[in-house]
Amino acid sequence: MRAPIPTLSLLAPLLLVACGDPAPTYVDQAWVRVSPNKDSPSAGYFTAHAGETAVTLRGVLTDRALRVEMHESVNEGGVMKMKPIDSVDIPAKGKVVFAPGGKHIMLWGVNPDAVAQGKMPLTFLFSNGDRIIVDAVVQKPGAAAAAGGGPANEHEGH
Template sequence: MRIVFGLGVAAMALASCSQPKELSVDGAWVRLGAVTGRPAAAYFTVHGGPAPATLISVTTDVAIKAEMHETMDKGGMSTMAPIAKVEIPANTDVSFAPSGRHVMLFSMNSGIKPGDRVMLTFAFADGTRILNNANVVAAGTPAGK
């Protein structure tokens, strides 16, 4: 009985010594444009680390230009506008998802097809860079597929 109790106490002590959550990105995917030559869109989740961070850009080598955008509802009409930065509060998840924040990828390499993976580079104001592979899906594919 004492051994079991001792192991439980040791496990709790180790759990309390775990490393703090780090700034990271996951779940990245790119939806191709419905028409060849039209922009693609990238979606992902940024997980805030122990300190606040500011996302200032997301780029890829397979697009000529990338811009962070936000979709908003104005008087029943959906509009989209570029955003220069996104604040990532400490220990908070910030999603880029359809009908919300996203990254527009202009002039994508025409060789990129559904099923491919593309590298995205996330740049933060403090100089941090995070690389993350994104799955490529066809236009019209539901979110997260």
């Protein structure tokens, strides 16, 4: 009867993992590139991760900007254009990256205090009811790209 005890002790951690909480929906790597022109929108980037089930990102809010919209850069006949998007599906255990040259958020009228503080809270609204608040790093105008490069001002001429 000694053999089952060592076997059970090896299996116990696996059984505990199986009983743990399901993987959560979360957002990380959030940052905002402030436009050097106060009349042009700034751009925000992040990575949204789904948990055990698929989820839809329905919007992003902040009280540190006058308006926030989700957009996507698309190539139409060799011309890059930006189009608003209402929502983004994230597959179960998957992720969607909002990065320069692709999906991103546009922020109009970024509060100068957020720029001075170097961060701003963003609230992400998901179809499962989650409202996730993440502090995005605010990159001042003219600073080198924080996470992934891209054009100096994604919304020039937008």
